[in-house]
Amino acid sequence: MTVHVVVRVSQLNAKLVKNVKIKSYRLKQFHWLKIEGGYIFCKLCLQSGRSNVFTSGKDTNNPKSDDFKKHERSTDHKFSIAKAISCVNTKIKTGIISIMKNVYWLIKEEMPKDKLDSLNKLLIDQGFESLNILGSNTNNLNKDSNEQSGLKLSYTSHNSVDDMIRVFADIIETDNLSKIKGSKFYSLIFDESTDTSNIQNLIIYIRFVTNGIVRTKFLAIKELDEGCTAAEIYKLLKHTLEEKDLNQNNLISLGTDGASTMVGSKTGVTTRFKLDNPLILSFHCAAH
Template sequence: MAGRQKRITSFFTSPTRSLSTDRDRNDDQTPSVAQGDDSHSTRSDCDTHCDPPESKKKKTTERKFQESWRNNEKCSNWFEYNSEKKHMHCKICRETGKQNTFTEQSGCENFRTSTLDRHMRGSDHLQAIEEVALRRSFDTAVNRALSENDQGIISAMQSVYWLAKEDIATRKYESLLKFLKLQGVQTVDKLRIGQNASYTSRQTAEEMQDAIGKVIANDIQKQLQESEFVSVLSDESTDISVSKKLVMYVRVIEEDFTPKTRYIGNVKVKDGTAETIATELKINLLEKHRVKPSQLIGFGSDGASVMRGRKNGVSVRIQREVNPYLISIHCVAHRLALCTSQAADGIPYLKKYRQTLTDIYYYFKRSAVRTEGVKEIQAILDDPSLKYKEVHDVRWFSFYAALETIYRTYGSLVTYFRSVAEKTPVAKGLNDDTVRICCYDTPTHGCYPDSNTPEYGISVR
């Protein structure tokens, strides 16, 4: 029985041992084998349990841009984000020309806080910050220096402009700057650059005048071109150097339809003929200031024959050569002056009146002793200290100035004439003429210097 039982056991255990041997033999070819819980499982069960397990996939979280980075104190001054392309850039590194991920066109796409920290600690970024700081400090210093120099130049140009407006010689420019400095105008000190450049010379003042003149001329030219219509006012005269001059003004219409008068020049001409004046007007208006012929619609003058001659006057030439629709206007003030002067020539009393004013002027002009004598009497009688003025036929306001002087110093004038009448017959005659014209020819009342009666025709004070 024992031997039989042994054979049965051997029969059942041999296949299992053989299967185990086959498994051991195939271990080198199979990555791994899963063993079943049952040691007596079949071949098909082994194949099922020997398949390799699926690899575990590593889960990654997609990183995104954080809006809080924009307002971060450490990043706000250099950080830039392109929301369309989803790129990060460093504007400071870009400004200074650094080469790194944050300056490339594609930018940085690694949205990590640690990425930003590494960039801020990087040598490129730190150098870029230092360069920008130095550059800004330099720019600030330069701008401050330029601003101070500009203030000095502005003060100097205002001084030059004031001298021109007040008809003061340009050679007084340096003296004026010294006076302003004494008055505590600190901007004048800003004109000096280094040890030599002070910009206080007469040549500097003349250059500033030229610059101011060009700016004004450009503004006037712009107004001329923008104005729909233009009128020119012109007159010729001879200056103190016996040179013939032609002065020109224009009337323009501004945007609000307000007429404005602008000075455009006082040019030297070879003579005062109509041909020369008309040519000069065309050169200055049509060529120099680019006024269109259709814009020029008015011409104003003093009414002289050379200006308004019916055949070859300046106005007729401009109508013929520039604009046939031009309107020529005889100055109203000149017409009034001509009317009054010509009318006065026909009245003996008015002729004598004007002649007396002229004689009084020349009586005191020729003698310093007489001038001092009348000034002493003016001081005693508490009259204003005034010089007697000449009457000019071509200067309308001169008549008023001469008459006003006599009106305000009448008492002193008559007193002086009477004090010297016994020694100087001319003074006696001027005294009689002065009393006569001021008393409206009523000599019987005996006009005394302190009189204030209606018979004088004027009041002394």
């Protein structure tokens, strides 16, 4: 990503226009060069406000390569490069934050991640230029540094979006578990469901009280590998509580449907939990 600098230097108007003899390959070799009004300038030094021969305008009709190399090694030029990179990094950071906010919005609105590109384009069209820097190739600011050359920013790729979603999930789960562990008691609500690929899953929600407010949060979804049996559901629930490091002594109630697998008086899931703790309450979901 080349940093383009547009600088108007008033003193140029007072200079005579000269035919600077500089070969085109020099402009490619020293990409920071700028010719204006018959004089040679350093775009990066102009941008950073430095004062040297390449900011006032190098007055020569026969520039030498050594002049340019010497300037590249100068403290002024190195400072200007560092400042330009810092500016670019700030823009990249702002863009990444914007992308992450957009991804989070898509998740909350239950929209497909394929809509991210069109959402970004809409915002760019409305003036959110911070998004424009992502997903594009960048050129090196200093040809001597290979680290900056050809950097590919792919924060809008499917893999990057998946990574962001996983990070969001980890942060939200950590926050929820912290609140759950701070609650004296909690309850579980769970049900079995078969997805479109004919795989049986157990979805688990948890209810708890924090700051006097009852909260219901998604806890986990587990595949029922050994079928939808009371023994399998009981095993998965116990394993999930251990996995989340939740104190099972704080479990006070269960909410299920009315199937015998769940509430059977002999081997149902709720019956198995009552064998562990006779004080546990079980509720038949009114929607079932």
